[in-house]
Amino acid sequence: MIVGKQKPFEEIWNMVKDFKKVLVYGCNTCVAICHAGGGKEAEIIASMIRIKAAEEGVPMEVKHAGIERHCEPEYFEPLMEEVKTYDLVLSTACGVGVNFLSERIGNIPVYPGINTEFFGAVPQAGVFTELCAGCGNCILHLTGGICPIARCSKSLMNGPCGGTNKGKCEISQEVDCGWYLIVERMKQLGTVDKLYAIQQPRNWSTARDGGPRRVVLAHIQDLEEEEAKKES
């Protein structure tokens, strides 16, 4: 799921302080689970803004709302009319949600209330870890189920660099060396010999480097193409 982290309140305040009517708009899926931007957090942020506004003597109307998901337009619809009555929407959805709403809301600005971090797992309550970088070309079958792109700081493909140190990465003692984990795991699986195969230089065009990505299901693509033909 998408992991987000609330922005420092000072930053939020600077974004919203010049507006008169603000909606803090939460998304009740991924960012809710990571306690960053669900309806509950939206409510808390709204309260904090109201308190701050009162302290600063700034007249401001702040409300909150939350919907199931900000990345699908159908969820917006029932609330869209009301949302459009605000001067500013502070979205606590992930960056996807902010973009998505911004495209649909007309003349009202949509600002981000959280920083979107990564997509990750929840190993224990309140802890979120990045295990996949979404590169568009998965090789986990070659690396013992541990991703060198997400978990090696340098995204190396052919073993660790010289900075590996007793299982830790040179960037921090807190960060495991991804390649150390890969080797240990493959020893355990008895597949270390796979590592002797040299990985060719990688084609990063499937990842962010290839520009904004779009996935369209094959049958939909066919439909789209048909439509396009008809129109032309």
Place this chain on the structure above:
Amino acid sequence: MSDKLSSNKKGSVLVVGGGIGGMQASLDLADSGFKVHMVQKEPSIGGTMVMLDKTFPTGDCSMCMISPKMVEVGRHLNVDIHTLAEVVSVEGEEGNFRAKIRLAPRYVDPAKCTGCGECEAQCPKKVPSEFDQQLGNRKSIYALFPQAVPNTRAIDDRYCLFLTSRKKGAKKDVCKKCEKACKAGAINYDDKGQEIEVNVGSIILAPGLDRYNAKVRGELGLGRWPNVVTSLQFERILSASGPFKGEVKRPSDDKHPKKVAWIQCVGSRDPHNANPWCSSVCCMYATKQSIIAKEHDKHIEPAIFYMDMRAFGKDFDKYVERAKNEYGVRYQRAMVSAIREDPGSGDLVLRYAAEDGSLIDETFEMVVLSIGFEPHKDAAEFAKTFGIEPNVYKFAKTSPLNPVETTRKGVFVTGTYQGPKDIPDTVMQGSAVAGEAMALLSEARGTETIKKELPPEKEVLGEEPRIGVLVCHCGINIASTVQVEQVVEAVKDLPGVVYATNTLYACSQDTQETIKQLVKEKNLNRLVVASCTPRTHEPLFQETIRDAGLNKYLFDLADIREQCSWCHMGHKEEATKKAIRIVKMAIAKSRLQEPIKTDTVGVTPACLIIGGGIAGMTAALSLADQGFQVSIVEKENELGGLVRNLYRTLEGNDVREFLASRIGQVRSHPKIKVFTGTEVRNTDGFVGNFKTTLTDGTEISHGAIILTTGGIEYEPTEYLYKESDRVVTQRELEKKIAAAEVQAGNRYVMIQCVGSREEPNQYCSRICCQDAVKNAIAIKEKDPSAQVFILYRDIRTYGLREDYYKKARELGVIFVRYDVNRKPEVAQSGNGMSVKTWDYMLNRELNIGADWVVLSAGFRPHPTTEKVGALYKVTRNPDGYFLEAHVKLRPVDFPSEGIFVAGLAHAPKNLDETITQALASAGRAGVVLSHDRLAISGIIAKHRKDLCMSCLSCFRVCPFDSPYIGEDGKVAHNEVKCHGCGICAAICPAKAFQVNNFRDDQILAMIDVAVECDTSVAGG
């Protein structure tokens, strides 16, 4: 049922005495199906505890703890309180007594009196107040104290102007102002009192104590020098409701004293002028008073003059260490021989001998005499009335093996009449006698009680809120800091509020009646009381509105005392503003309150006891006699626990015979199942409905659990133990004595506090002083030529055990004090041993040759305590002993319902105390098990599956395992396990969990009011 009909045992109990011990016994009995008649000599129940200011170590206000209990007793359907009453005769036998009770005239008709107190205001006759210990006055028509239960005033015919003049034969009516003032017409000068008879199955004696009259010790100057006060007077001085309103002042000139001295053992440990026993509590209350005094006025320099610091109870030593290190309390080991007043200044010059023998005169500004306990003056007569034998000191005669049984069957004793003791031990004995009476009268349970008929709950859902607000003065506790009328004014027109007023004591019994009337008259559907902490007082008000037909969760309490007046003394304006805001918050919440339906669950009438030592077996027998099925699970292969190593008690009882007979009783009791060599694998469920699986696979269903996992003896690593066979523990010595293996003419050096009272084990093991004294006496009695030295830090032979300390000294046992910073040194010397120690009296080192070095090794919690604690999610104190729910008033309960504790698992204690606590745990468990169904609290978390994302946050953090992953793979919630702690509600990102009455919308409404500014600016 046929059992009940064929038995001639009565289902009621007579409790003589209305102090905290009597109250505990009464509530336990009345809550478990017995009718209680409580007889109290004074016009109100409450006893000694009501006079105390704070209690240690928590610093809780004594009145605030006991007041709700008094009200609970006062309003209990199955407790009849007879005040101004004395039992004059008792006939019959156990199971069926007839007692005649003489009720003195009250001159006020309780049926008519509303407790308004107007008569008291008009009465012109001032009388020294017993409650304020003569430091203040009351009237001749009076309530003993403002929170008195019952609150019906009484006329004191020794002082009443009218009654005394009529008695003298005056022709003309004098005064009668109270009669004129009484709107209810409740005054009855012709009251003659009456005699009633009750028929009961058992009698519990809880008459409490008298205090030593320190005027006998003329050299201490009480009554002569005004700035010498008794410790109880000092409690009143400290009390916010006392004569000086909590300011520490000298009676002579209202000056704030700087140097204050406490003199210990006034009237105790002194066979010549006073009482030979130790009163058990004075060391700790002096320590508490010095800390509280210092908290009231930081300029005070407390000094405590003492013989031995007897901080023998659970966590007591830590408290004394805190007094020394954090509060700078000076402990001076010396007895004060005389006090004289410095003419003019009112200061007091204390003469005492320093430890090196030099005489010192030191000036103090105020002196507190730590007066001890003694039985009531009429104790001998009292014993005769009930046909029981007193001991030589006129306490009730009991045995360490049957600590709450008197010499007359069916008559039990609790509290200080059994021997000097503190509040928790008294409460424990209260539950213990209740347990004994339950066992005795089990077949008559429920035959004489009546059930409360509650009015149907009014339907309020959908109604507009109609809130009543009551703002309490708490005497002056609140009103001296917060402008109560201003608070009323500020909230009376808020939306939803239909009525607001102020009251002197919201918790008094007459106010409860007022509340009920208000609910009716003003058609209220919500109530807010602004007073003190909900922790003690919420249940009281909830019950009151329930009586008035409202769901009890339509009540809210605004704490403007602990959270306002007490912490903002001297800041009236700000405190008033804050109080207004606190009350507004409660009102904001109240508007959103909804009635909550509560559920009930069935109860399995069986108990699981973990640990088959003397505590476990005693609890088992009591519960089995009460008629419940009991399972004892013992890890070892035989029953008995630590007591197996014990031969005799200090008092000389044969412990081995006792143990054998107890094991025999347990083994042969048809209702007890014993599992030895077995442990608990896991327990599931909740109060009334536990299911336990043992390591042998056995499954047991039970409604309550008692943890009696015991302790272990510390195995010394010091003083050459295990290195020399001449170094033994007291227990090993006891075995040698029992086997007559001691040789004539030997010299024994005993060393106390081995492994106790030192970091990291900063606690007293409580039994070692007596063990040393017991063994020393046994040696000296057998062989006067033997020599025994006891090297000690403080001799802690508390209570009546002091006799044996005296006896040991008389037999020639030599006591030498050592300091923890200068411990004795033990060395091998030829065939024997040598012990070097510093003698503070002689001011030189002693080198004692010894045949035996005997180590008084203390207790440690049993290693399984940690595991068992984790299994049942009960907490332990820093030393590893189980932590009870409340150190004063709930000494055998855990916060988790249905789980109780007894014996060494709770703290080090003597055999008689273990037996008492075991009986108490059986009494408390009996209260739970005697119910067919138990009501589950309404304050639980509610789960909304439609909002839930099954993110597992709740599942991971719940300490009670109430959320679970259901068969559909989604989170579900078991409400019966829920304790309403609210962790799930706090963590749930979807707000799928909401705790009843603490819902987010309610809390947010409160916060919005709390942070509300000028609304024209704030908006939103």
